[in-house]
Structures are given as C-alpha cells and as structure tokens.
Amino acid sequence: MAGASAILHRGAAVDAAAPAAAIRKAGTVRLEGLGKTYVSAAGKVVALNAIDLDICAGEIFGIIGRSGAGKSSLLRTINRLEQPSSGRVLIDGQDISGLDETGLVALRRRVGMIFQHFNLLSAKTVRENVALPLRVAGLPAAEIARRVEQALGLVGLSGKGESYPSRLSGGQKQRVGIARALVSRPEILLCDEATSALDPETTGAILRLLRDINQRLGLTIVLITHEMSVIREICDRVLVLERGELAEEGPVWQVFGAPQHDATRALLQPLQHALPEDLACRLRKDRRDPQDHAIVELGFAGLAVPDLARLARLAGDGPLRLVLSQIDRIQGRAIGKIVLALGPMTQPDAFAGVSDSMRVLGYVDSTDG
Amino acid sequence: MLTAQMVDRLQQAFWDTLVMVSVSAGVAVALGIPLAVFLVVSGPGGFLAAPRLNRAVGWLVNGFRAVPFIVLLVALIPFTRLVAGTTIGVWAAIVPLAVSATPFFARIAEVSLREVDPGLVEAAQSIGCRRWDIVRHVLLPEALPGIVGGFTITVVSMIGASAMAGAVGAGGLGDVAIRYGYQRFDTTVMLVVIAILILLVSAVQFTGDLAVRRLKVR
Incomplete structure (x- = not known):
C-alpha cells in the first residue's frame, strides 16, 4: 500500500518539477540517449549507455554510483572534456557536440568545474590561479583584479591571494578551485568528487559553501560522488548510476526513503544502523x-x-x-x-x-x- | 710550473670553452623546448595528437642522439660550413655541439613535461584555456623545475663534449689538455685543466641546483 502511494506521489512530483524548470533562467542540462564507449587494445568498454536526463536551472543535482559506474565520464560530457560516442548533450537547448575550439572555450566559460584533487597550478599564486580564466579570456587587468578579489571574498579566502597552493590546506585549496570556477560567472558548476579528498569537517564546510553559492548566485550545480551523505547534505535530485546505466532517479527524499534499485540500497547501506x-x-x-x-x-x-x-x-x-x-x-x-x-x-x-x-x-x- | 705563455693559453682555452658551451646551450634551449613541447602534445593522448609526425620527429631525435659526438663533429662538416661559413675554430664547433645538445635536452625536457599532472591540463581546458594557453600557463611553468634540472645536466655533458672540439681546431680546455698535457707529457697542464673543469662543472651544477630549489619552494 505504502509502495503504491509512493509511486503515485513520484509521478506527481516529476510533473510538478517540469513547468518550474521552464520558468527558471539559464543553466539547464539535457542529455539525450547519451552513450560512451572506450575502445582500447583490450577491447570495448561501455562506460555509459543510453542516458536520458534533464537537469533544471538552479538545482543541485547529484550523480552517485560505485567506482567505475561511469559518473566521471557522464560529468565530463557536460563541458565536453569527454566526447560522447552517441547521443546529445544540450546546454540551455544548445547541442554542444559540434562546437569548434572557439565554441568550446565559450561553453567552458559558462560551465565551471572543480576537482577531487583541486588541480591548482603549483607555479602560480592563489590570485594568479583564480585570475587565469579571465586572463586567457583577455579581460582588462583592472576588471580581472576586481573580479578575482570578489571571487576570493565569496569563498572566504580574502588575504590569501599571494600564497602558493602548496601552502594551503585541502579545504583552502578546494576554495581556490571554487573561486577559479566561479570567476567567469558560469551558469553551471560541475563538481567531480569535490569533497572526496577532504576530512569530514572540511567536507561539511565545502558543502555548505556550495549550497550557499547555489542560493546566492542561482547557479546549477551538478556533482558526482560515491558518498550518499553528500547527496543527503545538499542535493535536490539524485541519479543513481550502475555500470553505465541509469538505475534510478528522483528527488533525494524519495530515493532515500524508497530505493528501488539494489545499487541504491547498497550505496545507502553505510548510512543504515543495523539492529544491535x-x-x-x-x-x-x-x-x-x-x-x-x-x-x-x-x-x-x-x-x-x-x-x-x-x-x-x-x-x-x-x-x-x-x-x-x-x-x-x-x-x-x-x-x-x-x-x-x-x-x-x-x-x-x-x-x-x-x-x-x-x-x-x-x-x-x-x-x- | 706553468709558463706565462701557458697561463695565457689556458685563459684563452677557458673562454673558448665558455663561448662554445654557452652559445650552443642557448641554441639547445631555443630549439629543444619547442621540440619537447611538440613531442608531448602531439604524442598519444596529447591535445594535438599527430601520431605520424610525432613518430617521425621521435626517430630523428633518436638518430642524432645515436651518433657519437666525435663522429657528428666530422659528419656535419658540410652543414657546419653552410651555417657558420667555416669548418675551423670555435664557431665551427658550436654548430655540431648545438646539433648534439638539442635532441639530448629535448628528451630530458620532454620527460619533465610528461610528468605534469594531466589533471592540470584538464582543469585548464575546463576554465577555457586554448592549446597555446595550456602550453604557456600550465605545461611550461609546471615543468620548469625539471626543465632547469635537465638543462644543468645538458650543460655539464656539453662541457665534456666540448673537449673533442679540438678535432676541428676549436681549442678549448679539452684541446689544451690533449695537446700539451697528453701529447707533450706536461702533467702540470693536465692537472690544472682537470682542476678547472671540476670547478666549472661544480659551479654549473651548484647554480642549477640552486635554481631548481628556488623554483620548488613555491
């Protein structure tokens, strides 16, 4: 009985979400029949198979799966660090598969990204790291300085501009990564296991920062993680990926409350208390x-x-x-x-x-x- | 003891060695770094993949490295005449020295460039860097400590190679040691040249190490 009502409710929730998306401003992602196959000497590996997905503007969308499930490949198709083998990726309705270098550069200024291992340039200071996206875009120096200061303030790192990344803690490095991703004022922020290399306390602080940014700037956040606790903490909706296939998808409370797939249950296991x-x-x-x-x-x-x-x-x-x-x-x-x-x-x-x-x-x- | 004449001769030889090594080291950097960058970005997985050209350049580089310097010195004489206008003297030695050092240094720089974390290249792409931006802002600055260390090794090995330049009458410390120390049994000259070379190489190595340490402190 409870199961039936949950299913009914799920249908209603999805319908309710659709018109809301149409009202919101830029920052939508649509995947249509997305597939990725890696061909190597060892043979073909299907990383993603026929993924259909709609991410609404302004939401925090989580993608979870075990390692090797294809999360990373999926995320990287959104800014085309990864070229899909089949299907389409649409950002605000624009198909990005045919973009040339100039088009890609323009796209990547609208889609920021942060990484598990931060990927900061060790030979540049914090300020130079954050300034790089604007420098290569050819903005005037005064404008760059102003926006870098603003971005550093937003992530709580004012005054750290002259430090080199090697002098920072993991949490601070990720804040620099976030500032670097936001300095171009993107509509979408991709987070690739952004907290997996951090301790629990720092993880909490970074997740709060991401939620804060999402609310203040209204940008869409797409994150991948292998930890359900991250999804629970900040996501609105979640997609569970299993062996390159979409296992299930829905509002976080629904997926947590009534998981439909074994992969989801396995991922939720660490959060469950067993009977004493x-x-x-x-x-x-x-x-x-x-x-x-x-x-x-x-x-x-x-x-x-x-x-x-x-x-x-x-x-x-x-x-x-x-x-x-x-x-x-x-x-x-x-x-x-x-x-x-x-x-x-x-x-x-x-x-x-x-x-x-x-x-x-x-x-x-x-x-x- | 050394005669005043010999002291002059040694002084001249020291400068000849210095000129030969520094000019050809400059050429090795100017040509070797672009070569190394090309080998990295055009190789498999590089963002400008051109497998055939990459392989061709790779073979060329290996070919030059396979020829011993003393053979190269002679084999390159027609080319040297074309470039330097002479086949005798310091400038005649600079050409083969540069030709030999460039591929050597390029391979060492290539190793440092390859060690740059691919994640950094990915991050640069994700913030809208074009290919040239990646070379300029990511690959070269991140590999710089390794490249400087490799340059030190190159210079030291070039100081060694320049000893053979006497074969084309280029002079230099090695030439003095062979002609006076060895052929005329002047042990003092031999020992003095060895001492100068040790000091020279130590100075180069010390400067190189210092530079690498400075760069890595970041």
Whole structure:
C-alpha cells in the first residue's frame, strides 16, 4: 500500500518539477540517449549507455554510483572534456557536440568545474590561479583584479591571494578551485568528487559553501560522488548510476526513503544502523510465549509523519519501548525507520498505516531488549 | 710550473670553452623546448595528437642522439660550413655541439613535461584555456623545475663534449689538455685543466641546483 502511494506521489512530483524548470533562467542540462564507449587494445568498454536526463536551472543535482559506474565520464560530457560516442548533450537547448575550439572555450566559460584533487597550478599564486580564466579570456587587468578579489571574498579566502597552493590546506585549496570556477560567472558548476579528498569537517564546510553559492548566485550545480551523505547534505535530485546505466532517479527524499534499485540500497547501506547485535541474536521468528514482546520496524519513506502520540495511543497501556530510531529529515520529510518493542497486549497489526511500511522483525522474551 | 705563455693559453682555452658551451646551450634551449613541447602534445593522448609526425620527429631525435659526438663533429662538416661559413675554430664547433645538445635536452625536457599532472591540463581546458594557453600557463611553468634540472645536466655533458672540439681546431680546455698535457707529457697542464673543469662543472651544477630549489619552494 505504502509502495503504491509512493509511486503515485513520484509521478506527481516529476510533473510538478517540469513547468518550474521552464520558468527558471539559464543553466539547464539535457542529455539525450547519451552513450560512451572506450575502445582500447583490450577491447570495448561501455562506460555509459543510453542516458536520458534533464537537469533544471538552479538545482543541485547529484550523480552517485560505485567506482567505475561511469559518473566521471557522464560529468565530463557536460563541458565536453569527454566526447560522447552517441547521443546529445544540450546546454540551455544548445547541442554542444559540434562546437569548434572557439565554441568550446565559450561553453567552458559558462560551465565551471572543480576537482577531487583541486588541480591548482603549483607555479602560480592563489590570485594568479583564480585570475587565469579571465586572463586567457583577455579581460582588462583592472576588471580581472576586481573580479578575482570578489571571487576570493565569496569563498572566504580574502588575504590569501599571494600564497602558493602548496601552502594551503585541502579545504583552502578546494576554495581556490571554487573561486577559479566561479570567476567567469558560469551558469553551471560541475563538481567531480569535490569533497572526496577532504576530512569530514572540511567536507561539511565545502558543502555548505556550495549550497550557499547555489542560493546566492542561482547557479546549477551538478556533482558526482560515491558518498550518499553528500547527496543527503545538499542535493535536490539524485541519479543513481550502475555500470553505465541509469538505475534510478528522483528527488533525494524519495530515493532515500524508497530505493528501488539494489545499487541504491547498497550505496545507502553505510548510512543504515543495523539492529544491535545483542538484540539480533536473541530474536526469534515466532512467538513462543504469550508474554513475548514483538520487535516491529516502522519505515518512513517521506510520506507518513512519525507521530509519537499516535503510536502511544495505539499501544494502549503498553509497554511500548523505543529500541532504535533513525529518522533523517531530508528536504523537510521524515526518512528512516524506528524499531519498537511491543508488549503482549498490543497487536503489531495495529501499527499498520502509521508509517510507510511496517514489518515484524521477530519476538524476544519479555525480559529482553 | 706553468709558463706565462701557458697561463695565457689556458685563459684563452677557458673562454673558448665558455663561448662554445654557452652559445650552443642557448641554441639547445631555443630549439629543444619547442621540440619537447611538440613531442608531448602531439604524442598519444596529447591535445594535438599527430601520431605520424610525432613518430617521425621521435626517430630523428633518436638518430642524432645515436651518433657519437666525435663522429657528428666530422659528419656535419658540410652543414657546419653552410651555417657558420667555416669548418675551423670555435664557431665551427658550436654548430655540431648545438646539433648534439638539442635532441639530448629535448628528451630530458620532454620527460619533465610528461610528468605534469594531466589533471592540470584538464582543469585548464575546463576554465577555457586554448592549446597555446595550456602550453604557456600550465605545461611550461609546471615543468620548469625539471626543465632547469635537465638543462644543468645538458650543460655539464656539453662541457665534456666540448673537449673533442679540438678535432676541428676549436681549442678549448679539452684541446689544451690533449695537446700539451697528453701529447707533450706536461702533467702540470693536465692537472690544472682537470682542476678547472671540476670547478666549472661544480659551479654549473651548484647554480642549477640552486635554481631548481628556488623554483620548488613555491
């Protein structure tokens, strides 16, 4: 039942997103039947197969997959660092496959990119690194100086202009990378595993910076990552890529709440809390004693609201104990699960309908758990 | 001890060596760096891939490197006459010395250029750099410490090669050592020349190392 309503809701959400995209300004990406095959001496490798995708202006779109899933190839077709083998890439409706060098240079000034290993020029100072896109574009020196200062201010690195990249921390290097990508005032920012080389604290700071930039400048962000936590942190929509194929796609809360594909479930695994060992080993499949407590898992996929008062009412005189709780708030929706131990007076079936899914994990002695 | 005449002769020889090595080193840089850049960007995976021309130039470079300098010195005489207008003296030695040093230095510079992280080239492309921008702002500056180190090696080996320039009457330290130290059994001259060469090479190496260290401090 919960599954059916989720599917209905999904259809509605996609329809609702379409007209919104038409209203927004520049910064859309459309992939049509995109394919990429690498031919080498060892044979052909299909990196991407028939990917169709629409990225709206101003959204943060995440692409996730295991290593080798084709994320990097996909991202690189958007600024044509990678030439697709088949299909089309449209940026604001313009097919970019036929662009010559001049056209490509113009495109790349509209599509910025940041990298996992920052890729800063070691022989240039921070200021020179950030200035390079404008210098090669032939802007006047005064204009370059003004915009570089502005970009460094935006990423919180004013005063670091004369340093060389080797003197900076990883987080600072990535900020320089972001400033360099933004100094041309692009409509789209591509992020290639931008936080994968950073520690968790710095990762958080860089992700907040990206969200801040997305809101202040209204630019579209397309990011690839292998960490679901990054997707959860800042993305609006997500595409799961598996062996070059589109496994699933949708709003982040939906993909997290009701993953449809094994690849998605595998990627979500690190974020899940397993049932505690001590409880799991005492769990029995059947109720042996009338006094046994039922262990019930209530799943929340973003539709039902975890209403504690209602749960308490259903449990009557109890007991009703909270065993495990893992509720995330993603895009304003409750996603996750809670595990309850129900006393012998409460029928597990009574809880059907309070959450998006319900299952009885097993039974334990009344003295356990 | 050394006679005043010999001191003059050594002085002259020192300058001859210096002129031969520095002029041909200048030529090696002027021609070797473009050659190295070409070999890198036209090679497989380069952004100006031209496999056939790349292979042809590669063979040419290897061909010149395969010929021993003393043979090259003689084999190039017609070419030397064409370029320098003479086949005798310092300028006659500069031509073959430059011809021999250029491919040597080009290969060393090529190795440094290849070591530039491809990610940097990709990043440069992503910010709208054209090919020439990439060479100028990425490949050359990033490879500079390696190129300077390679140039030092080239100069040192050229100082060695210039000892053979006496074969075309170019003079220089090596020539003095052979003619006076070896053929006339003047051990003092031999030892003095060796000492000067050691000092010269040490000075070159020291300067080169210092420059590389400075560049790498960034």
